[in-house]
Amino acid sequence: MDRVTIKDVAQEAGVSITTVSHVINETRSINPETKARVMDALDKLGYQPNIIARSLRSGKTKTIGLIVPDIANLFFADVARKIEDYGYQYGYSVILGNSDNDPVKQTNYINTLITKQVDGVIFISAGGVIEDLRSFYENGIPVVVADRDVPLELADVVLLDNEKAGYEATRHLLDLGHDCIACITGPNYVSPSMQRVEGYKRALTEFGIPFRSDLIEGGDFQFKSGELAMQRLLAHPCKPTAVFALNDMMAIGALNAAHDAGLSIPTDLSIVGFDNIELSTAVTPALTTVAQPIDEIAQNATNLLIKRMQCTRTEENIRVILSANLIIRNSTSRMVVSK
Amino acid sequence: MDRVTIKDVAQEAGVSITTVSHVINETRSINPETKARVMDALDKLGYQPNIIARSLRSGKTKTIGLIVPDIANLFFADVARKIEDYGYQYGYSVILGNSDNDPVKQTNYINTLITKQVDGVIFISAGGVIEDLRSFYENGIPVVVADRDVPLELADVVLLDNEKAGYEATRHLLDLGHDCIACITGPNYVSPSMQRVEGYKRALTEFGIPFRSDLIEGGDFQFKSGELAMQRLLAHPCKPTAVFALNDMMAIGALNAAHDAGLSIPTDLSIVGFDNIELSTAVTPALTTVAQPIDEIAQNATNLLIKRMQCTRTEENIRVILSANLIIRNSTSRMVVSK
DNA sequence: CTGAAAGCGCTTACAG
DNA sequence: CTGAAAGCGCTTACAG
Numbered sequence: 276m277d278r279v280t281i282k283d284v285a286q287e288a289g290v291s292i293t294t295v296s297h298v299i300n301e302t303r304s305i306n307p308e309t310k311a312r313v314m315d316a317l318d319k320l321g322y323q324p325n326i327i328a329r330s331l332r333s334g335k336t337k338t339i340g341l342i343v344p345d346i347a348n349l350f351f352a353d354v355a356r357k358i359e360d361y362g363y364q365y366g367y368s369v370i371l372g373n374s375d376n377d378p379v380k381q382t383n384y385i386n387t388l389i390t391k392q393v394d395g396v397i398f399i400s401a402g403g404v405i406e407d408l409r410s411f412y413e414n415g416i417p418v419v420v421a422d423r424d425v426p427l428e429l430a431d432v433v434l435l436d437n438e439k440a441g442y443e444a445t446r447h448l449l450d451l452g453h454d455c456i457a458c459i460t461g462p463n464y465v466s467p468s469m470q471r472v473e474g475y476k477r478a479l480t481e482f483g484i485p486f487r488s489d490l491i492e493g494g495d496f497q498f499k500s501g502e503l504a505m506q507r508l509l510a511h512p513c514k515p516t517a518v519f520a521l522n523d524m525m526a527i528g529a530l531n532a533a534h535d536a537g538l539s540i541p542t543d544l545s546i547v548g549f550d551n552i553e554l555s556t557a558v559t560p561a562l563t564t565v566a567q568p569i570d571e572i573a574q575n576a577t578n579l580l581i582k583r584m585q586c587t588r589t590e591e592n593i594r595v596i597l598s599a600n601l602i603i604r605n606s607t608s609r610m611v612v613s614k
Numbered sequence: 615m616d617r618v619t620i621k622d623v624a625q626e627a628g629v630s631i632t633t634v635s636h637v638i639n640e641t642r643s644i645n646p647e648t649k650a651r652v653m654d655a656l657d658k659l660g661y662q663p664n665i666i667a668r669s670l671r672s673g674k675t676k677t678i679g680l681i682v683p684d685i686a687n688l689f690f691a692d693v694a695r696k697i698e699d700y701g702y703q704y705g706y707s708v709i710l711g712n713s714d715n716d717p718v719k720q721t722n723y724i725n726t727l728i729t730k731q732v733d734g735v736i737f738i739s740a741g742g743v744i745e746d747l748r749s750f751y752e753n754g755i756p757v758v759v760a761d762r763d764v765p766l767e768l769a770d771v772v773l774l775d776n777e778k779a780g781y782e783a784t785r786h787l788l789d790l791g792h793d794c795i796a797c798i799t800g801p802n803y804v805s806p807s808m809q810r811v812e813g814y815k816r817a818l819t820e821f822g823i824p825f826r827s828d829l830i831e832g833g834d835f836q837f838k839s840g841e842l843a844m845q846r847l848l849a850h851p852c853k854p855t856a857v858f859a860l861n862d863m864m865a866i867g868a869l870n871a872a873h874d875a876g877l878s879i880p881t882d883l884s885i886v887g888f889d890n891i892e893l894s895t896a897v898t899p900a901l902t903t904v905a906q907p908i909d910e911i912a913q914n915a916t917n918l919l920i921k922r923m924q925c926t927r928t929e930e931n932i933r934v935i936l937s938a939n940l941i942i943r944n945s946t947s948r949m950v951v952s953k
Numbered sequence: 954c955t956g957a958a959a960g961c962g963c964t965t966a967c968a969g
Numbered sequence: 970c971t972g973a974a975a976g977c978g979c980t981t982a983c984a985g
Contacts, residue, residue, distance in 0.1 A: 291956045306954055327670045328978035331961050346695055352686050356712055368730055371710045373695055391707055498896040534898040557837040559873040630972045667962035670977050
């Protein structure tokens with residue numbers, strides 16, 4: 276039950292630990308017979324390297340930290356899953372930190388990850404005191420900022436073109452003839468929310484429709500907030516005939532509020548979501564939504580980080596901007612000029 | 615930018631590293647003045663212990679592994695979040711492994727966690743070759759099995775009384791007058807699914823209703839499977855008036871299939887789910903469901919594991935069986951004796 | 954082609 | 970009350 280060490284193997288094979296180490300790591304050429312003896316010993320004793328010792332020596336832990344704002348948001352769950360997959364492919368484990376949209380928890384995680392000596396971090400901000408990120412920098416830990424931009428130029432960044440995506444979603448509703456389009460936003464200190472709203476405004480302007488701030492309802496990207504926002508909108512004098520919710524979770528909340536109010540979707544109200552989580556096809560009606568390229572986000576973030584960790588990239592920080600993709604399903608339809 | 619070590623601190627304070635170590639860990643009494651000097655040096659240099667070195671020495675990594683079958687299932691996402699919280703409280707980080715219901719990935723993760731030398735593991739099985747668990751045992755890594763039972767008595771176990779929960783859910787439908795009650799199950803090699811079905815059968819028997827295997831549809835605990843199962847049930851000659859889906863994700867899928875088929879819930883069809891994920895209140899109608907005590911599950915699992923890791927418990931393995939709690943919402947109603 | 958030894962940064966018997 | 974030194978399990982210059 277006691278762990279087998281390189282020393283045991285050396286003894287078994289009758290060679291030095293140096294040789295065993297070189298056999299294991301293939302770091303120098305070894306007499307084939309010696310090598311075979313070592314291999315046998317390795318096998319016989321069931322040697323497993325102690326990576327703690329290896330880490331101490333190399334200064335690398337082969338571990339990356341991932342901080343997400345809300346793991347119960349299926350979008351982040353998906354992103355986390357993909358990042359884990361890609362990390363695994365390159366031999367990295369992922370320590371997941373769920374900041375729960377709480378800047379204090381976020382700070383705690385940042386400190387934990389530093390203490391744990393992760394080799395790198397993928398960071399999806401919950402907002403708050405982003406100065407914390409500087410600690411990574413000061414500890415020489417590379418960071419890739421994903422999904423939500425952060426006003427500190429200390430990291431590579433992988434983002435969506437949220438402005439364009441917001442524009443296209445709104446444009447879709449405008450093309451269907453809607454002219455009273457509400458918007459349920461995320462927290463306004465979060466860059467994707469702000470930028471999608473910018474896109475929304477641009478589309479309105481293009482169609483000569485004045486922007487009305489009273490058609491903007493603030494949510495927090497969770498179900499409940501979408502439901503509550505929709506309820507407020509339903510009480511609005513200018514009954515909106517369409518709603519652009521800045522994520523699917525809130526769109527689903529809005530859908531329910533509308534159902535509860537006896538509206539039929541999309542006849543009485545068109546709804547567009549954002550993210551294209553799996554659930555968006557599972558609700559009724561299936562949600563028209565803006566698909567995020569989750570796989571690309573995860574892949575780019577992981578790749579950039581790995582390059583930094585392995586120092587194959589030491590140049591300037593890079594900004595990757597990806598494109599979203601409107602998916603038209605059954606929650607939107609041409610405005611009915613009824614009543 | 616170079617890490618500050620205990621040696622730097624010793625030099626700064628003009629003492630030995632032994633003394634610094636003892637100050638840090640409060641492991642022996644130190645002359646107050648010396649102590650103050652060391653504290654100052656610690657502070658001034660911003661010393662952070664290198665936990666890798668500490669781990670190498672102590673053989674402990676203060677890390678626990680958590681293996682879940684599907685992180686995109688909100689139930690597991692919630693469990694994971696809670697376990698992480700509790701672990702954090704005791705100074706443990708959590709490495710999350712998502713087996714994706716894939717026995718091969720599960721085996722991979724098991725090996726990764728062993729390699730990473732986690733101090734303990736909380737294991738929610740995806741089924742498959744559970745013999746893998748033995749490797750933890752052989753490496754002296756304590757395991758707590760949660761949610762899904764495993765036919766190996768090598769670990770403490772935290773489970774729900776699934777039979778009783780299944781009974782109560784079915785009983786609720788029977789009390790409402792339903793007598794043709796379908797059941798959408800999970801994979802049948804997974805203990806909670808089997809046991810909930812047992813409870814379902816017992817309730818039927820108690821009401822003198824013969825069990826009909828053609829009213830059982832197999833799913834995989836994901837949305838889509840609930841939807842597909844419901845579609846099959848709708849084509850069933852004996853139109854069931856009620857469905858017991860063994861988790862909320864499938865219940866929501868079933869809800870949609872029913873909506874799509876033009877049924878109104880609960881008038882035409884009652885649906886009971888299982889888990890009480892947040893989403894169950896966000897769909898329309900809100901789901902009657904069996905609430906799992908997620909917090910208790912997480913807390914018990916974490917506590918048992920911590921005791922094992924700290925060797926404060928060395929006795930026989932323990933089995934904690936928790937109770938679920940039926941929550942009646944709007945997706946179930948008295949059977950209408952119509953048509 | 955191979956080995957003895959230093960060193961990664963800690964903790965902790967051992968000695969005084 | 971304090972310190973010198975061994976040792977955790979590796980990797981890797983250095984030497985031959």
